[in-house]
Structures are given as C-alpha cells and as structure tokens.
Amino acid sequence: MHQVEICFSPDLIQHHELEGKIVVVVDIFRATSTMVAALANGVKRILPFADLESCRVMQDQGYRIAGERNGHTAPGFELGNSPVAFLNDAYAGIQLAMTTTNGTQAIEKSKGAAEILIGAFPNLQATVAYIQAQQKDVLIHCAGWKGRFNLEDSLYAGALVKSLESSHSAVEDGALAMKSLFEREGHRLKEYLSQASHAKRLQNHGIEKDIEFCLTYDLYDLVVKVDQNGFLVSI
Amino acid sequence: MHQVEICFSPDLIQHHELEGKIVVVVDIFRATSTMVAALANGVKRILPFADLESCRVMQDQGYRIAGERNGHTAPGFELGNSPVAFLNDAYAGIQLAMTTTNGTQAIEKSKGAAEILIGAFPNLQATVAYIQAQQKDVLIHCAGWKGRFNLEDSLYAGALVKSLESSHSAVEDGALAMKSLFEREGHRLKEYLSQASHAKRLQNHGIEKDIEFCLTYDLYDLVVKVDQNGFLVSI
Numbered sequence: 001m002h003q004v005e006i007c008f009s010p011d012l013i014q015h016h017e018l019e020g021k022i023v024v025v026v027d028i029f030r031a032t033s034t035m036v037a038a039l040a041n042g043v044k045r046i047l048p049f050a051d052l053e054s055c056r057v058m059q060d061q062g063y064r065i066a067g068e069r070n071g072h073t074a075p076g077f078e079l080g081n082s083p084v085a086f087l088n089d090a091y092a093g094i095q096l097a098m099t100t101t102n103g104t105q106a107i108e109k110s111k112g113a114a115e116i117l118i119g120a121f122p123n124l125q126a127t128v129a130y131i132q133a134q135q136k137d138v139l140i141h142c143a144g145w146k147g148r149f150n151l152e153d154s155l156y157a158g159a160l161v162k163s164l165e166s167s168h169s170a171v172e173d174g175a176l177a178m179k180s181l182f183e184r185e186g187h188r189l190k191e192y193l194s195q196a197s198h199a200k201r202l203q204n205h206g207i208e209k210d211i212e213f214c215l216t217y218d219l220y221d222l223v224v225k226v227d228q229n230g231f232l233v234s235i
Numbered sequence: 236m237h238q239v240e241i242c243f244s245p246d247l248i249q250h251h252e253l254e255g256k257i258v259v260v261v262d263i264f265r266a267t268s269t270m271v272a273a274l275a276n277g278v279k280r281i282l283p284f285a286d287l288e289s290c291r292v293m294q295d296q297g298y299r300i301a302g303e304r305n306g307h308t309a310p311g312f313e314l315g316n317s318p319v320a321f322l323n324d325a326y327a328g329i330q331l332a333m334t335t336t337n338g339t340q341a342i343e344k345s346k347g348a349a350e351i352l353i354g355a356f357p358n359l360q361a362t363v364a365y366i367q368a369q370q371k372d373v374l375i376h377c378a379g380w381k382g383r384f385n386l387e388d389s390l391y392a393g394a395l396v397k398s399l400e401s402s403h404s405a406v407e408d409g410a411l412a413m414k415s416l417f418e419r420e421g422h423r424l425k426e427y428l429s430q431a432s433h434a435k436r437l438q439n440h441g442i443e444k445d446i447e448f449c450l451t452y453d454l455y456d457l458v459v460k461v462d463q464n465g466f467l468v469s470i
Binding site for chain 2: 006008009011012014015016145146147148149150151154171172173174176177180181183184185192195196197
C-alpha cells in the first residue's frame with residue numbers, strides 16, 4: 001500500500017520529502033480550478049510564473065497573460081484568475097502565461113517531485129484514476145492563503161485522501177485529519193465553506209459564479225500535469 | 236465577540252499577528268502536558284529553553300534539568316519529558332529548567348503576545364475559564380512535530396475552540412476546521428489518536444502511561460502562564 005500525506009502551506013514544504021512522489025498542487029479558490037477550466041476548454045498549455053514581471057513579458061512571445069494578486073486582476077494583465085472566463089472555449093487554442101497569489105508559488109516549490117499534478121474539484125475523480133494507475137506515494141500540496149492553512153484546499157485534500165482509500169493509506173496526521181473532516185463536511189461543501197475566510201473574501205469581489213464552479217465535482221475527465229518543460233498540459 | 240485562530244506550526248507563526256493576543260502554546264505529546272503536571276504537583280517554576288546546552292548549564296544554578304529530543308531523554312539530563320514522573324509531588328518545591336524537541340521552541344516563538352499560556356487536556360477547562368475572564372483574541376500555537384502539522388495538538392486546539400464558543404468566534408479557517416474535527420472525533424480521543432504518527436512513535440518508546448495522562452481531561456484546576464521573567468508558573 002502506498003501512502004498519502006498533506007502539506008498545508010508552501011512554507012512547510014521543506015518538512016516533506018518530494019523525491020519519488022506524485023505531488024498534487026491545490027489552490028481551489030481559484031488558481032488550480034482556473035487551470036483545469038482553461039485546459040478543459042481548449043487552452044493549449046499554461047506556463048506558470050511565481051512573479052508578475054516574468055509573466056507579463058510573455059505577452060511579447062505570443063502568450064495571453066493572466067495575473068492575479070489578492071483576488072484581483074493585476075494591473076496590465078488581460079486576464080485575472082477566474083475559471084468561468086475560460087468556459088465555452090472562449091480562449092481555445094491559445095497559450096497562457098499565468099501568475100497568482102498562492103497557487104503558482106506552490107507549483108514552483110513542488111519541483112523535485114517525480115510528477116506534479118494540478119488538482120481541483122472539477123477533475124477530482126480523473127486525478128484519482130490517474131494516480132491509482134501509477135505506483136507512487138502522494139503528497140498533496142495546499143497553496144493556502146499567504147502561507148496560512150486554508151479550508152477549501154484542505155477539504156479538497158481530504159476528498160482526495162478519501163478517494164484514494166483503496167490504494168493509499170492515510171497514516172500521516174494531516175491526511176488522517178482531513179479525511180475525517182471531509183467525511184463530516186463533504187456532503188455540504190458549499191454551505192460549510194461559505195463560513196471560510198477566503199470564500200468571504202471572494203464573495204466581496206462579486207464572483208459567486210467562480211465559487212460555484214470551483215466547488216463542482218467532476219465536470220471534466222481531464223488530468224493536468226506539469227510537463228518536463230514546466231508547462232501545464234492536459235493528459 | 237473576540238476571535239480565536241490556530242497556527243499549526245511554529246514555522247508558520249510569522250503569518251499570524253501576536254500583538255494584543257493571548258497565545259496558548261500546545262504540545263500535547265508531551266511538553267505542555269508535562270509542564271502542567273509538574274506545576275500541578277508542586278514544582279515551583281519552570282524555565283523553558285529552546286536549546287539543550289543553555290538548559291543543561293542551569294544545573295549549576297540549582298535547577299533540576301529536563302531535556303528531551305526525539306522522544307528520548309537527552310544525554311546528561313536527569314529528566315526527560317514524561318508527565319507521570321512528576322505525579323504524587325515527586326519533585327515538589329524544585330525549580331526546573333526544561334528543553335524539548337518542539338514545545339519549548341513554540342514558547343520562544345510566541346514572544347510578543349500580550350500573554351502566553353501553556354495548554355494541555357488536563358487543564359483545559361481551567362484555561363478556558365481564565366481566557367473568558369480576559370477580553371482578548373486568542374491564538375492557539377501548535378508545536379507540531381518538527382515543523383509539521385500534528386493531530387494531537389490540532390485536536391486540542393479544536394477542543395479549545397469548541398469550549399470558547401460562547402466568547403470567541405471561530406471564523407478563521409484553522410479554527411473552523413479543528414472545531415469540526417473535534418466535534419466528530421473528540422468523544423473517542425484515545426482511539427482516534429492511536430492512529431496518529433506521534434502516538435505510534437511514542438508507543439514504541441513504551442510510554443503508554445504518559446499518553447493516557449496526556450489525553451485525560453480536566454485533572455487540574457490550574458492555569459499555566461509565562462510570567463514577565465520568562466518562567467512558567469501556575470496562577
């Protein structure tokens with residue numbers, strides 16, 4: 001039996017072994033949900049950046065650019081961090097350069113893993129099936145909010161631990177705790193998360209449709225991974 | 236209504252505001268449980284140290300010394316980190332210098348708070364009553380295990396959040412999550428925690444009596460705080 005564990009913040013990743021593992025990066029509100037939405041709706045590939053400036057200059061190389069900080073579209077960027085902007089193939093065929101407050105930093109800090117996947121509720125079961133076809137331990141890397149624990153990433157982690165039950169044992173404390181939390185609260189995800197700080201923060205931005213999308217299970221039979229050149233692609 | 240929040244690792248404390256808050260430091264297995272046991276059983280005061288060497292030299296100043304690393308008594312130390320060693324007033328009247336793998340580091344990193352308390356299950360309700368007599372926000376600082384999330388500290392945090400319900404709202408994500416986890420698992424604390432990594436680690440050391448003690452509610456009507464000179468004292 002393989003193992004699954006959770007890292008609750010990129011600032012704790014140094015305490016987790018990456019080598020040989022599949023790392024699933026999670027930033028439910030909204031980076032990884034947006035990445036999944038974009039690739040499921042025809043975006044060719046996504047190049048993630050930790051900083052704004054490196055991302056912005058990609059425009060000169062024919063990329064469309066998406067930049068978000070603190071929940072808002074960063075100045076000078078065409079796109080922010082809204083998954084619904086990509087629906088109905090609105091950006092099909094493009095290449096996207098993308099930077100977000102938390103999510104793209106977590107991808108950067110996952111380097112060294114055997115494989116890096118991008119996780120979100122809309123492709124949960126596809127991700128589970130892919131993982132179960134490999135023979136590797138799993139580390140779920142929650143992007144959190146500015147280094148802190150957050151509820152939506154942690155609950156996704158719990159959902160993934162629960163879904164991997166038949167192939168990956170949850171003996172690590174974080175995995176145990178979040179599996180239990182998901183068992184209690186997973187049936188009322190939206191109601192439960194509406195109490196969370198980040199959901200409240202986003203509600204103030206008037207993006208209820210994004211939240212609705214981010215908390216919808218299994219819209220796509222699509223796995224998103226970081227390829228050998230650092231691009232996010234669907235497989 | 237005041238607020239309560241949780242920091243799951245000393246390595247995340249820089250993301251939490253300390254100023255003006257009561258910080259409750261928690262290291263259930265076993266540092267803070269041992270501190271509470273010692274002071275409840277007549278130890279006069281405890282001086283915590285983050286490093287072994289500074290602690291060891293306190294022997295020359297008339298202190299008894301307790302040192303633990305990785306679950307074992309550190310070489311050259313009289314005492315380790317066992318709460319049951321202090322029961323029945325075995326060390327009544329002494330002054331203790333103490334260093335542990337995680338707990339004493341968390342105390343060190345809590346400096347800057349309005350007040351630092353030491354929390355454990357054996358004095359949970361006493362701590363709750365003390366906090367509710369103050370008018371301050373609360374930050375629960377889990378010592379974790381070598382920088383990582385751990386289950387027993389987090390469950391204590393959930394128990395404290397739950398007990399503070401009437402005076403402190405849990406809107407912060409960590410507090411919300413652990414309150415929910417405690418509501419689900421709190422009635423079977425020992426059984427649930429027996430799955431946890433640290434409990435397993437300790438079971439291998441043959442200290443079942445310590446674990447039993449650490450998971451017993453409300454043995455003492457005693458509050459432990461860090462005084463202005465850095466000593467842990469009962470109030």
